Amino acid sequence: MKVLYAFIRTAFHNAFIYRIDFWVRLISIFIMMYASYSLWTILYRQIPDAFGMDLETMTTYGVLGMMLGSFVDAASDVSYYIAEQVRLGTLELDLMKPLDFIVHMFFMNLGEFFLLLVTNGLPGLLFAYLFLDFNPPVSPEAGLAFLISLFLGYVVFFGISFLMGMLSIVTLDIRSYSWVFWSVVQFASGQLVPIWMFPPAFAAVVLALPFKDIYFAPMSIYVGAQQGSLAEILLSQVVWALGLILASWLVWQRVQRRIQVQGG
Amino acid sequence: MAIIEVKDLCKSFKVPVRKEGRLAAVRNLITFERTLKTAVDCVSFDIERGEMMGYVGPNGAGKSTTIKMLTGILLPTSGEVEVDGLVPHRDRKQLARRIGVVFGQKSQLWWDVPVIESLRLLKEIYRIPTRTYKTNMEMFGELLDLHEFQQTPVRQLSLGQRMRSDLAAALLHNPDILFLDEPMIGVDVVAKERFRTFIRQLNRERQVTVLLTTHDMSDIEKVCESLMIIDHGRIIYDGTIAGIKEQFAHYRELTVDFADGVSEVESDRAELIEREGQRARFRFNRHRVSASELITELAGKYQIKDISVEDTEIEEIVRKIYQRSPSENGPIES
Amino acid sequence: MKVVRALQFRLRRGVWYELRLYFKFIGIAIRSRLQYRSDFLFGIAGVLILNLVNLSLIWILVARFQSLAGWQYWEIVMLYGTFLLSHSVYAVFFWHLSNLEDDILHGRFDQYLVRPCSPLLQFLGREVNYMGVADVVFATSVFVLAYHNLGLNWTSVQWGFFAVAILSGTVIETCIVWIIGALAFWTGRSRAIFFVYIRFQILGQQYPIDIFGMWFRIFITGFLPLSFMNYYPLTILLDKPNALGVYGIGFLSPIVAILLLALGALIWRRGLAGYTSSGN
Ligand SMILES: Nc1ncnc2c1ncn2[C@@H]1O[C@H](COP(=O)(O)OP(=O)(O)OP(=O)(O)O)[C@@H](O)[C@H]1O
Ligand SMILES: [Mg+2]
Numbered sequence: 001m002k003v004l005y006a007f008i009r010t011a012f013h014n015a016f017i018y019r020i021d022f023w024v025r026l027i028s029i030f031i032m033m034y035a036s037y038s039l040w041t042i043l044y045r046q047i048p049d050a051f052g053m054d055l056e057t058m059t060t061y062g063v064l065g066m067m068l069g070s071f072v073d074a075a076s077d078v079s080y081y082i083a084e085q086v087r088l089g090t091l092e093l094d095l096m097k098p099l100d101f102i103v104h105m106f107f108m109n110l111g112e113f114f115l116l117l118v119t120n121g122l123p124g125l126l127f128a129y130l131f132l133d134f135n136p137p138v139s140p141e142a143g144l145a146f147l148i149s150l151f152l153g154y155v156v157f158f159g160i161s162f163l164m165g166m167l168s169i170v171t172l173d174i175r176s177y178s179w180v181f182w183s184v185v186q187f188a189s190g191q192l193v194p195i196w197m198f199p200p201a202f203a204a205v206v207l208a209l210p211f212k213d214i215y216f217a218p219m220s221i222y223v224g225a226q227q228g229s230l231a232e233i234l235l236s237q238v239v240w241a242l243g244l245i246l247a248s249w250l251v252w253q254r255v256q257r258r259i260q261v262q263g264g
Numbered sequence: 265m266a267i268i269e270v271k272d273l274c275k276s277f278k279v280p281v282r283k284e285g286r287l288a289a290v291r292n293l294i295t296f297e298r299t300l301k302t303a304v305d306c307v308s309f310d311i312e313r314g315e316m317m318g319y320v321g322p323n324g325a326g327k328s329t330t331i332k333m334l335t336g337i338l339l340p341t342s343g344e345v346e347v348d349g350l351v352p353h354r355d356r357k358q359l360a361r362r363i364g365v366v367f368g369q370k371s372q373l374w375w376d377v378p379v380i381e382s383l384r385l386l387k388e389i390y391r392i393p394t395r396t397y398k399t400n401m402e403m404f405g406e407l408l409d410l411h412e413f414q415q416t417p418v419r420q421l422s423l424g425q426r427m428r429s430d431l432a433a434a435l436l437h438n439p440d441i442l443f444l445d446e447p448m449i450g451v452d453v454v455a456k457e458r459f460r461t462f463i464r465q466l467n468r469e470r471q472v473t474v475l476l477t478t479h480d481m482s483d484i485e486k487v488c489e490s491l492m493i494i495d496h497g498r499i500i501y502d503g504t505i506a507g508i509k510e511q512f513a514h515y516r517e518l519t520v521d522f523a524d525g526v527s528e529v530e531s532d533r534a535e536l537i538e539r540e541g542q543r544a545r546f547r548f549n550r551h552r553v554s555a556s557e558l559i560t561e562l563a564g565k566y567q568i569k570d571i572s573v574e575d576t577e578i579e580e581i582v583r584k585i586y587q588r589s590p591s592e593n594g595p596i597e598s
Numbered sequence: 599m600k601v602v603r604a605l606q607f608r609l610r611r612g613v614w615y616e617l618r619l620y621f622k623f624i625g626i627a628i629r630s631r632l633q634y635r636s637d638f639l640f641g642i643a644g645v646l647i648l649n650l651v652n653l654s655l656i657w658i659l660v661a662r663f664q665s666l667a668g669w670q671y672w673e674i675v676m677l678y679g680t681f682l683l684s685h686s687v688y689a690v691f692f693w694h695l696s697n698l699e700d701d702i703l704h705g706r707f708d709q710y711l712v713r714p715c716s717p718l719l720q721f722l723g724r725e726v727n728y729m730g731v732a733d734v735v736f737a738t739s740v741f742v743l744a745y746h747n748l749g750l751n752w753t754s755v756q757w758g759f760f761a762v763a764i765l766s767g768t769v770i771e772t773c774i775v776w777i778i779g780a781l782a783f784w785t786g787r788s789r790a791i792f793f794v795y796i797r798f799q800i801l802g803q804q805y806p807i808d809i810f811g812m813w814f815r816i817f818i819t820g821f822l823p824l825s826f827m828n829y830y831p832l833t834i835l836l837d838k839p840n841a842l843g844v845y846g847i848g849f850l851s852p853i854v855a856i857l858l859l860a861l862g863a864l865i866w867r868r869g870l871a872g873y874t875s876s877g878n
Contacts, residue, residue: 019280020781021790028794031817035801038811047663073793080789084700180648183800187655198658277874332875337711339871353871360714372709376630388622389713391615 003107022119029070029124036062036192037132052196053225060135061223065191065215067124068150071116072214075157076182078105082165091169101256102248106158113154138224145230149218152237156213159244160185166251190216196225210240266310267441267473268334273307273343275329276300303329305497306343313440314471316463318488318505320478322586326497327477328367331443334475335365348440361390364434368446371426372433373418379429380414383436390437397436404432407462423450431459435466441473442466448483460486481579493585500585505578512581517574518546518558523567533558542569616719623723631728645732653678653740656804667808672747673836674806679741680828681803684767686733692772694725698779699788705876717870748836756835763831763848766855770827773858776866783869798822808841815841823858826851 040062044055051058085091128134137143164181186192188211195203195216206212207227217233220226226233278298304326311317321327332338333345336352336359345352350359366372373382387397404410408428413421421429427447434442442463448456464487466472476487484491484505491508493501501508522529522542530536534548548558555573562568653675660671669677701707701721710717752760778795782788802810802818807825810818818825819842830848833840840847 020785021787024791025794028797031814032797032801035810035814038814039809042667042809042811043663046667069797179796179799180645180652182796183804184648184651184655186800187652187658193659197662199661202658332708335712337708337875338873356711357714360712363712365712367708370706370709372712374626374630377626381626381629385622385626389619389715 025070025116026120026123029067029120030127032066032069033063033124033128033132036066056133056135057223057225058194059133061194061219061225062192063128063132063134064219064222067121067128068215068219069186069191070120070124071113072150072154072157074109074112074116075154076161076178077109077112078158079161079165079168080178081105082162083168086168102162102245102252105162109158110154135223137222142221142224145234146218146222149221149234149237152234152241153214153218155241156210156237156244159241159248160210160214162248163244163251166248166255169255185211185214188212189214190219194220194225196227210244213237213240267313267315267348268309268311268475269344269346270310270330270334271308271344273304273330273333273345274302274341275304275326275333275338276302276341302497304333304494307494307497307499309492309499309502311473311475313473314467315490316467316474316476316488318476318478318484318491319494320481320484320491320582321494325494327494328445330494331365331445331475331477335363335443336360361437362439363441363443364437364439365443366427366430366434366445366447368427368444368449371418371430373426373429375419376417378415378417379410379421379432382418382429383414383433386433386436392437396438400432400436400438404435407458407465408432424452424455427451428455428459431462438470439472441475444474444476444478446478447476448478448480456483463487481577481582485578493582495586508581509575509578512584513575514549514551515547516550516555518548518555519572519574520544520546520562520568521570523569526566529562529566531558531561533561616716619715620719620723623720624726627724627726628728631726641729642732645729646736649682649733649736649740652804667806668838669806669808672744673832673838674804675740676744676748676836677806677828677832678804679737679744680764680832681767682733682737683741683764684827685771686730686737687764687768688771688775689733690727690730692722692768692775693727693730695722695772695775695779696792698776699782699792702779702782702873703786703876707870707873708875711873718866750836752835759831760835763828763835763851766831766851767827769855770823770851770858773855773862774822774824776862777858780862780865780869783872795822799824803828806841810841819847823854826854 037059040058041055044051044058048055082091085093125134137146188206188209190206190212191214195206195212198206213236217226217237221230221233277300279301281299307326307330319327319330329338333340334347334352336356339353347359348362350362352359373379374385383401386392387394392400401410405414408431410428410432413425413429416425418426418429427450431447444463448459451459460483463474463476467474474487476483478484489504491501491503491505492499517537518534520529520543522544524542526542529539529544531546533553534546536544537547538545546558548555559571656674656678657671660666660674665671666674698721707717707721710720713720774795775792778788778791780788781791798818802814802822802824807815807818807829815825819830825841826848830840831851832838832848834846834848
């Protein structure tokens with residue numbers, strides 16, 4: 001816990017040095033939330049029956065997705081970090097760090113996550129309530145489950161991102177393609193369009209992948225439209241989270257050995 | 265006229281202020297306050313054409329910052345600089361053709377391609393005539409052993425090899441002035457010696473002006489004629505190396521091996537500081553007695569087998585200067 | 599008069615010299631990249647798959663609603679293809695502008711500044727991203743498919759305008775990323791802002807902006823002018839009303855590109871003058 005505290009403090013510290021980033025990010029979240037809100041309002045007017053839910057639930061879902069995106073995305077920093085180290089040829093340095101690399105990365109990003117949760121999430125929430133017809137969670141229990149599920153979603157994203165970063169060791173700079181990748185993640189995770197609106201065949205595929213556990217799980221719990229029981233969803237998240245972390249660990253072990261064999 | 269003229273040159277960096285105390289987090293986000301951190305504080309100096317100047321000072325004293333201003337990388341906060349008649353930041357590109365720069369920590373070469381490719385590209389960049397290029401390459405091959413590794417990509421070079429390549433890269437276009445910021449990091453003893461010889465030779469044959477920063481005082485002693493010491497952004501010494509010894513090295517040491525049988529030794533002119541077996545070390549004030557007087561005295565009294573005189577190392581002097589308390593930090597008269 | 603001619607001559611020679619150097623730099627960059635050749639095919643496959651998945655996901659949305667604010671599926675595909683064409687040129691030659699922050703933060707501009715040629719050119723010439731070739735291939739095929747499915751038959755004037763639009767698109771994207779990167783001269787960091795930009799790009803580039811509210815349309819037209827890359831020129835070429843309801847905005851694309859270029863140059867000059875290097 002001390003480690004986590006230290007990382008959170010560092011994250012806060014960094015945020016203050018780069019204040020402009022902070023403000024740009026915050027304002028962009030407002031714009032994104034507005035974009036999503038207007039998108040669903042316009043499409044709803046176009047074909048009301050396509051949704052299977054009322055407009056306010058739909059916009060709540062959309063706005064929530066944009067808000068969460070702003071801080072859950074902190075997990076994606078890890079793939080950037082790794083790609084950067086590979087490019088500069090300094091990944092070996094990480095082998096020498098006393099803290100296990102994955103743990104180190106995890107806490108580093110978790111600090112960022114908590115920071116953004118507070119500094120972006122709260123103002124975002126306020127903005128949403130005031131201007132975007134934002135609903136509270138369907139029930140207090142749903143609210144609690146949402147928070148737990150959000151954290152698990154973050155872990156899942158971290159795992160995916162870490163593996164992405166590992167990919168940059170095998171192939172070159174994935175960073176130039178990050179935008180397509182994030183675009184795919186955005187879709188497959190249901191951040192933009194809820195998965196229940198997908199054609200059934202597609203939905204089946206997407207639900208079999210881990211991406212849905214990043215955004216769709218917590219968000220559907222929040223608006224009370226979860227597919228299946230709460231326990232099932234959380235369990236799926238836990239399983240994917242553990243699985244991905246394990247996979248990350250295994251891959252990292254191999255990479256580590258390879259680097260050591262090559263002698264850096 | 266001096267080739268480098270610096271007058272009242274200052275550089276301060278703006279650094280964000282971080283507030284402490286209650287609600288610091290929030291206040292930090294709202295205010296955009298910055299403070300100035302002075303790295304170079306009103307320095308003035310001249311360097312003559314063909315001079316080899318050593319530039320030393322403790323970590324963070326402002327050496328690299330000065331060099332960056334002289335080479336046009338940084339815009340001075342105030343003051344005047346002229347290098348070879350040009351104002352570095354304004355006439356950057358023009359100046360670039362006349363200077364060579366090596367930053368020990370950063371390689372200037374292309375990371376993934378063989379050294380020779382980098383050098384060929386530099387030939388294009390500086391529009392070096394083919395004749396000059398060939399002559400220089402031959403010279404580097406000989407003096408820096410460039411042949412050994414010129415086909416190797418830079419990222420696979422050892423630190424010392426990389427330094428040598430960087431030096432070659434900085435000298436390819438026959439610069440008039442050479443700025444060397446800690447160029448000897450990671451260079452082994454043999455290569456170091458060769459490095460120093462090479463620089464001296466360049467200076468002798470081509471009248472290249474050299475400004476060298478380093479933390480190894482023997483570099484300075486072996487290469488430079490003059491020395492500037494900077495501390496906390498201020499120049500506290502600017503003069504010859506002999507001058508600084510004159511001023512700070514009041515004492516010299518004499519080591520004497522006495523013949524067997526000599527037991528008690530003493531001198532009227534020097535202080536005995538160590539005695540071990542037949543060997544004794546004396547310390548004497550160079551302004552009061554000369555070494556020869558002392559030797560004459562001792563030789564008259566005792567039987568002597570061997571004798572050697574040592575100067576105080578310049579490193580010793582510089583260490584003393586660095587360690588003076590900040591209140592004493594006025595400039596040293598030279 | 600003589601002075602002017604002399605100046606012209608110097609200018610021409612200067613530009614020629616720098617351009618030639620740029621190609622030399624690129625040559626070195628390509629050779630550097632070739633050392634890691636093994637991943638080339640892998641990378642290309644990855645790019646193709648990602649783009650394919652992305653397109654099919656857009657299809658989901660469209661399938662659900664038949665059309666998005668009056669845009670049919672193939673029209674949206676064309677929107678995507680047009681963007682990707684512009685983007686691919688940027689991706690190959692200018693993509694590393696998004697890493698400008700790194701060079702600024704780590705003081706790597708020191709080495710560009712002690713050489714007698716343009717620092718920007720040296721920076722740009724340092725990398726090429728030849729996997730972007732995959733983008734070109736994909737974008738072209740997608741565009742051709744859409745063109746046929748829409749039964750279009752453009753005149754040469756229309757093709758000319760299309761080419762100008764693509765070029766403007768490249769300039770617009772490059773300049774936006776350039777300006778964001780150059781912010782690091784003042785703030786030390788600009789990656790977070792770059793991420794924000796990517797999020798807007800994902801949102802505003804793949805869909806007709808008619809599906810968003812008016813404020814967002816204004817934002818993505820006037821403030822972050824991404825819709826000049828593909829949306830506005832296409833509304834003209836496909837003869838559709840545009841989201842702002844003002845005819846002919848699409849013709850402004852090259853002007854927007856030039857304005858951004860000027861703004862970028864200005865910011866760049868000021869940033870470089872205030873460059874602080876790094877502490878070591
Ligand atoms: N880009 C910068 N931003 C902020 N402060 C800086 C920057 N560059 C240098 N400084 C500060 O200016 C002072 C002088 O730094 P400089 O690099 O010139 O020292 P130096 O004499 O070269 O030290 P060293 O021997 O360690 O290389 C230091 O206190 C440093 O922290
Ligand atoms: Mg230094």
